Amino acid sequence: MELTHLDSSGMVCMVDVSGKPPTQREAQASGWIRMQPETLQRLERDDMPKGNVLGAAKIAGILAAKQTSSLIPLCHQLNLSWVDLSFDIGKGLIVIRATVRTRESTGVEMEALTAVSVSALTIYDMCKAVDKEMEIGGITLERKSGGKQQCSTTYRPKSSVLVMSDSISSGEGSDRSGALLRAGLEAAGCRVGEVVVVPDEPEKITSVVDAWLRDDIELIITSGGTGLGPRDLTIETLLPRFTRRLHGVEQALFHWGQGKLRTAMLSRLAAGVIGNTMVICLPGSTGAALDALEVLLPAVFHAFSMMDGEGHGS
Numbered sequence: 472m473e474l475t476h477l478d479s480s481g482m483v484c485m486v487d488v489s490g491k492p493p494t495q496r497e498a499q500a501s502g503w504i505r506m507q508p509e510t511l512q513r514l515e516r517d518d519m520p521k522g523n524v525l526g527a528a529k530i531a532g533i534l535a536a537k538q539t540s541s542l543i544p545l546c547h548q549l550n551l552s553w554v555d556l557s558f559d560i561g562k563g564l565i566v567i568r569a570t571v572r573t574r575e576s577t578g579v580e581m582e583a584l585t586a587v588s589v590s591a592l593t594i595y596d597m598c599k600a601v602d603k604e605m606e607i608g609g610i611t612l613e614r615k616s617g618g619k620q621q622c623s624t625t626y627r628p629k630s631s632v633l634v635m636s637d638s639i640s641s642g643e644g645s646d647r648s649g650a651l652l653r654a655g656l657e658a659a660g661c662r663v664g665e666v667v668v669v670p671d672e673p674e675k676i677t678s679v680v681d682a683w684l685r686d687d688i689e690l691i692i693t694s695g696g697t698g699l700g701p702r703d704l705t706i707e708t709l710l711p712r713f714t715r716r717l718h719g720v721e722q723a724l725f726h727w728g729q730g731k732l733r734t735a736m737l738s739r740l741a742a743g744v745i746g747n748t749m750v751i752c753l754p755g756s757t758g759a760a761l762d763a764l765e766v767l768l769p770a771v772f773h774a775f776s777m778m779d780g781e782g783h784g785s
Contacts (some may be wrong), residue, residue, distance in 0.1 A: 475538060475727075477613075480587070483569075483767045484545070486547075486577075488501075488591065488632060489709045490771035491577050491703065492616050493573075493574050493575050494574065494576075495572070495574050495617050496572065496573050496574070496575060496577075496578050496579055496615070496616065496617030497570065497572045497573075497579065497615065497616050498570070498571050498578060498579045498583040498612065498613075498614070498615040498616075498697055499566070499568065499570045499583060499611070499614050499615070499618055500580070500583035500586070500587045500611065500612050500613060500615045501566060501567060501568040501569070501590065501607045501609070501611060501613050502566075502567050502587040502591055502607065502608065502609050502610035502611070502687065502774075503564045503565065503566050503567065503588060503591075503596050503607070503608060504564060504565050504567070504591045504605060504606070504607050505563055505564040505605060505606040505607075506560075506563065506564065506565070506598060506602050506604070506605045506606075507561060507563075507602050507604060509601075509602075509614075510598055510601055510602040511560060511563070511565070511607075512562075513601065513666075514565075514598065514738075515560065519597055519600075519601070520600050521596075521597040521600075522597075523567075524594055524598060525558050525594075525623050525650050526780045527561060527566070527593055527597060528556070528558070528590040528591075528593040528594045528597070528721070529556045529558075529590065531589050531590055531592075532554070532556040532567070532569055532586035532589055532590035532593070533554045533555075533556065533585050533591035533764045534587070534589075535585045535590070535701075536551060536554045536569065536571050536579075536582040536583065536585060536586040536591035537551055537554070538552065538585075538657070539581050539585045539785055540656065542585060543585065545578075546581055547575075547577050549573050549579060549740055549744075550574075550575065551571060551572070551573050551579070551582065552572045552573050552574060553570075553571070553572040554569070554570070554571050554572075554582070554586060555569070555570050556568065556569045556570075556586060556590055556742050566590055567581075567587050567590050567594075567733055568587070568592065568613075569583045569584075569586035569587045569655065570583065571583045571586065571761075574617065578615055578617060579615075580612050581608065582613055583612065583729070584610060584680070585598075585707050586701070587610055588610055590625045591610070592608045593606070595607060597721075617640065626772055626776055627659065627660040627662065627688040627772060628661060628662075628689035628749070628772065628775050629661075629664065629687065629688055629689045629690070630656050630661045630662065630663050630664065630688065630689065630690040630691070630692070631663065631664045631665045631666070631667070631683050631688045631690075631691055631692075631699070632649050632652045632653055632663065632665070632666040632667070632682075632691075632694065633655075633667050633669065633676070633679055633680065633691060633693045633694070633695075634646055634648060634649040634666065634667065634668040634693070634694045634695055635645075635668075635669060635670070635676060635693060635694065635696035635705055635754070635755065636668060636670070636671070636695050636755060637670045637671050637702060637726045639668050639770065640668050640669055640670040641670070646666070646668055647695055647757050648753075648755055648756065648757050648759070648760040649666045649668065650666070650752065651754075651761060651764070652694060652755055652760050652763070652764070653758040654667050654766075655760070655761075655764035655768065655773045656690075656692075656768075657770075659764075659768045659769055661690070664683075664688065664777040665683075665715040667679050669697070670743060671696050671702040671703065673704050673707070673708040674758050676693075676704075676705065676709070676762075677708060678710045679748070680709065680745075682746060683747065683748070684748055684772075685692070687706070687747075687749060689747065689748055689775060690749050690751075690752050690775075691748060691749070691750045691751070692747070692753060692763070693705055693709070693750070693751070693752045693758070694753050694754070694755050694760060695754070695755030696708075696755070696770075697738050697739045697740050697741070697752055697754045697755070698737065698739070698754065698755075699737060699739075703739075705752050706739045706741050706752060708749060709743075709745075709752060710741050710743070712745050713741075713743030713745060713750070714743070714744055714745060714746060715743055715744040716742070716743045717743050717744065717749070717751075717774075720751065720767070720771065721740060721741060721744035722765050723751070723767075724740055724742070724762070724763060724766055724767075725738075725740070727762055727765070728754075728759065728762055729780075731760070735754075738754045740752055740753055740754060740759075744765060745776070747778060749771070749774060749775075751763070751767070751771075756757065
């Protein structure tokens with residue numbers, strides 16, 4: 472769970488996750504409560520003054536996970552898909568383990584940790600009448616999955632960026648989308664060769680792409696020329712050359728774009744493979760570039776191991 476950062480005035484504020492797509496996420500946390508052997512024996516016999524200790528502790532942990540945003544300042548309020556707690560009774564202690572799942576734009580580490588903490592406190596409260604020496608400790612995050620790290624891979628493709636714009640190529644405007652794509656790819660660890668700007672002319676587009684294919688560029692991202700204008704010819708130029716179409720990539724980009732801007736439905740973005748090179752054709756706006764970086768990276772890198780015959784992985 473991403474919690475806070477300092478704004479320019481030095482005050483704490485929530486992390487903005489509105490630009491992140493929701494993904495399946497899970498976290499598991501654990502902790503323990505130590506108590507006298509006699510207390511554990513009474514607990515196992517269900518012979519405690521306040522009743523079923525572990526049943527109450529489980530319900531308390533689930534409720535705590537659901538209320539984490541009310542308990543921890545600046546936590547995001549999440550719609551939890553599943554919460555479960557388990558209790559392992561050992562020699563002189565109970566190990567508490569909580570697992571939390573969601574499909575959201577940020578993780579559930581804090582929910583899992585909060586579930587363990589409140590569950591342990593509930594056990595303490597229900598047993599304190601017969602045991603004055605209990606101790607709570609070891610609360611830790613055991614694992615988490617989901618988000619970008621779930622689909623990360625160590626491989627980073629050799630990449631280049633092609634910007635189609637009559638105005639920028641003629642010097643009437645400045646390139647922002649191409650610069651954003653370069654920066655995003657480099658931040659993800661890619662080796663970015665060139666960022667080239669050409670006018671909206673099929674011959675110019677083809678010439679640059681052919682040169683990159685000969686140079687074994689593995690990932691080409693284009694920006695611009697996907698709209699409905701008479702000079703928007705990127706799709707007409709490159710789509711017939713695709714040897715494979717990547718419909719899933721297209722759908723992910725469309726879905727994310729339309730969730731933020733209704734007119735994104737008018738874009739004709741495309742993704743596919745030419746030989747051993749992946750080509751992704753994006754709209755020319757800076758928003759489209761930022762959305763693509765958020766949606767594609769690092770998940771798209773897994774495609775290159777698949778193209779090398781390594782399979783889908785886990």
